[in-house]
Amino acid sequence: MNNDSLLSFARGYCLSCQERLQTSWTYNNLFTWRAGRLCDTCTVQLPVISGPACPECSAPGHVDVCSDCLSWRQRAETGRWMKNVSLFRYDDWMQAWTTRWKFRGDAVMAAAFDHDLRRAYRKHFPGFVPVPVPLTPARMKERRFNQAEVLAASLKVPYALALERPDGESGKQSKQTKRERLQTVRGFTAPASDMIFGRNILIIDDIYTTGATVREAAQVLEAAGAASTASLTLIRA
Amino acid sequence: MNMLSTWFTGCRRPASPFPSFSSVSNPSTTILPDYEQMQAHCSGRALLAQELPYAQKIIDTYVQAEMLQAVPAITQQGSFSQCLRCSNKNPGLFGSHTCACGSGRCVYCRECLEMGRVSACTPLYCWTGPEAAPVYSDPLVWSGRLSSEQEQASRAAANAGLLKQELYIWAVCGAGKTEMMFQAVAEALARGERVLWATPRTDVVRELYPRLAGVFPEVPAASWYAGSPDARPEARLVLATAHQARRFKGAFDMAVIDEVDAFPYVFDPGLQQAVQEACRPQAAVIYLSATPGKHEQRRMKSGALAYVRVPRRFHGQPLPMPACRWAGNWRLQLTRGGLPHALMQWCRSRDTAYPLFVFVPSVAAVRPVVEALRAEGFRCDGVHADDEKREEKITAFRKGDIDILVTTTILERGVTIPKADVAVLGADDDIFTESALVQIAGRAGRNPERPEGDVVFFHYGRTRAMQQTIRHIQTMNREEAEPGE
Structure with a gap:
């Protein structure tokens, strides 16, 4: 799946607010990617992570490694874990965006960010194999698409559906507290495959909140023979 | 005869894709659970399975009994799609993704997404069984009288x-x-x-x-x-x-x-x-x-x-005539955090017992006006289309907890606040068309106890729309004086 065919429909309208696009033609956006995807009002509101951020998890506002990452280090489960890179902060605008994208099911909205994701991939993780975090079969049936897979596809490099996730865990993570999230066991499994063994793996997910999901996935992938693991997420909450 | 077709110039309605209501007699012998609820819930609707509070099994029973018909929600002809729920045909307002249904990429409609996603692999269910037509003889309980x-x-x-x-x-x-x-x-x-x-x-x-x-x-x-x-x-x-x-x-x-x-x-x-x-x-x-x-x-x-x-109001009084006042360059004054002198003067001089609408041309103008009026000591608030507390503020205004309500054109019509006065700041702005200004002027004097009401347009140069508004109201008032047109 590539996102150009995903975009073959939704052209001419802002992917976030559905307003007709009236991008002001400045030299700046003639030569950048954003023209034609988001309207000017939405572009201004994007909560891009810029300035100081935790080098290990992209948490904004930290100059050095943040306390979250330090406590992950203490748990000594880090193994061959490298780092997480996120593009956006989680604010009201991003929350509304996520609601429409993920819960209402407007999958094409992610196409607004594929250039950003590709740039981050090239800068931080060249040569890594993207592996999207899977949904449980029940959630997949309800939602009909996997948002992490949509993001992985937008990187335009071959990605591996190397992880599997069984049914029967507790409810949505977005409704859980931090403690609950850290205690939940998602039960990922990774069947041995050439795509994983000895390769650098980049786990793709939509949002990094406590890091529990990507780190559990990382452990499973390392056990399956991954040389190293890292993650690229759209949002750092 | 299709009554509405004349109303839509250039967009005649194609044959309806929805099944027409057959006059099937009583439900056949199969047992249909919750028949009456289902009938009430579904008749005259096109619903997704998730909008029906019944299990898929029950829905299927109804489909077999030909009470419900499953219609594909999105029709596709080549690269063109049409959503049957919202009639969206605009290619810019569809999306697609690899779907878990197993048939590859499915197209979905982005136009009516908020009502629950309609996609090519989900059917809409339409009621084709007999219609319920409960009769309410003499349902009107109203003691008012008509002129x-x-x-x-x-x-x-x-x-x-x-x-x-x-x-x-x-x-x-x-x-x-x-x-x-x-x-x-x-x-x-x-x-x-x-x-x-x-x-x-x-x-x-x-x-x-x-x-x-x-x-x-x-x-x-x-x-x-x-x-x-x-x-x-x-x-x-x-x-x-x-x-x-x-x-x-x-x-x-x-x-x-x-x-x-x-x-x-x-x-x-x-x-x-x-x-x-x-x-x-x-x-x-x-x-x-x-x-x-x-x-x-x-x-x-x-x-x-x-x-x-x-042409006549129900209380028989003429429509209030708008007055025009020069306000100078109100845009500039708003950016400097002030209000035009004429508006401020008028607000001070009027009888504050009556509520006042202040219409402004844009959302951006709401806040500076509210702040300037608050600084003068008026109980004042502002509303616009994206305001989450809009409903509460209008209620407060209706109850009299707020004296002045600053609003964009969202409240120009359909809202009745009994004895209100109206001011329009920046009546020369393009957004205030003739119909908008007539509607705005119509917010005043809606109560028989105070049929006059003040309407003032504060402007930076009279526009044609303002003049047409005044002429429109004059004509209406004249017609009222000599009925029998």
Whole structure:
């Protein structure tokens, strides 16, 4: 799946607010990617992570490694874990965006960010194999698409559906507290495959909140023979 | 005869993709669980399986019994798609993704996404079984009286409802349009028909619902607007914004379209089609407005559109004449955090016992005006379309907790605050068209105890729209003085 065919429909309208696009033609956006995807009002509101951020998890506002990452280090489960890179902060605008994208099911909205994701991939993780975090079969049936897979596809490099996730865990993570999230066991499994063994793996997910999901996935992938693991997420909450 | 087809210039309705209502006699011998609830829930609708509070197994039973029909939600011809729920055909408002249904990429509609996603692999369920038509004999509980002009319009509307015709009621702001419709609606309900009351604005739905539910206490009524609490699907009297009318298909025998000329109804053919599809092919359609567009006026004059004109307010007093005051460069003054001297002076000099609307041309202007007025010691608040507390603020204004309400054009129509005065800051802005200004001026003097009311346009140069507004109101007042046009 590539996102150009995903975009073959939704052209001419802002992917976030559905307003007709009236991008002001400045030299700046003639030569950048954003023209034609988001309207000017939405572009201004994007909560891009810029300035100081935790080098290990992209948490904004930290100059050095943040306390979250330090406590992950203490748990000594880090193994061959490298780092997480996120593009956006989680604010009201991003929350509304996520609601429409993920819960209402407007999958094409992610196409607004594929250039950003590709740039981050090239800068931080060249040569890594993207592996999207899977949904449980029940959630997949309800939602009909996997948002992490949509993001992985937008990187335009071959990605591996190397992880599997069984049914029967507790409810949505977005409704859980931090403690609950850290205690939940998602039960990922990774069947041995050439795509994983000895390769650098980049786990793709939509949002990094406590890091529990990507780190559990990382452990499973390392056990399956991954040389190293890292993650690229759209949002750092 | 399709009543509405003349209304849509250049967009004739294709044959309806929805199944027509067959007059199947009693349900066949198969046992259908919750038959009556299902009938009430589904008739006149096109619903997704997730909108039905029943298991897929029960739905399938109904489909086999030919009570429900599953219609593919999105039809595709080559690269063109059409959503059957919202009639969206715009390729820019579809999306697609690899779907878990297993058939590769599925197209979905982005236009009506908020109502639950419609995608190519999900069917819409339409009721094809017998219709329930509960009769409410004499449902109207209203003790008010109509003036003779209102009476005339009311009779014409009732007649149009009976003969399933199209009628335009052109009545000035504050003529009592809502009351004129009571009789027609009551008669339709007494015939066992379903009635749609469509308006372009959420605020109008919110204001009208308690009034209508009050005068038709026995009739199940529902209001639908974006973010409305779950409404009763079986309602016989439905108040809805034009967007929400998409929830119904071929359901109504009579439609009252309030404020037809309002943005966005006129500019969005999709909404007109939504209202049209919500009605049966032969439905009575009654349009209400104070400011018909040029096109409708021409059709009325030529006799293509039947109409009734009510130039007089229900209390018989003339419409307040707007006064124009020079305000200087109000845009510049707002950026400096001040208000035009003329407006400030006028606010101080008026009798603060009466509530005041201050209309401003843009959302950005609301806050500086509110702040400047608060600094002067007025109890003041501002509303605009994206304001989450809009409803609360309007209620507070109605109760008198706020003296001055600064608003964008969202409150220009359909809102009744009894003894209000009106000021328009920046009446020369392009957003204030003739119809907008006439509607705004119509907010004043709606109460028989204070029929005069002040209307002042603060401007930086008179525009043609302002002059046309004044001429429009003059004409209406003159007609009223010499009735029998």
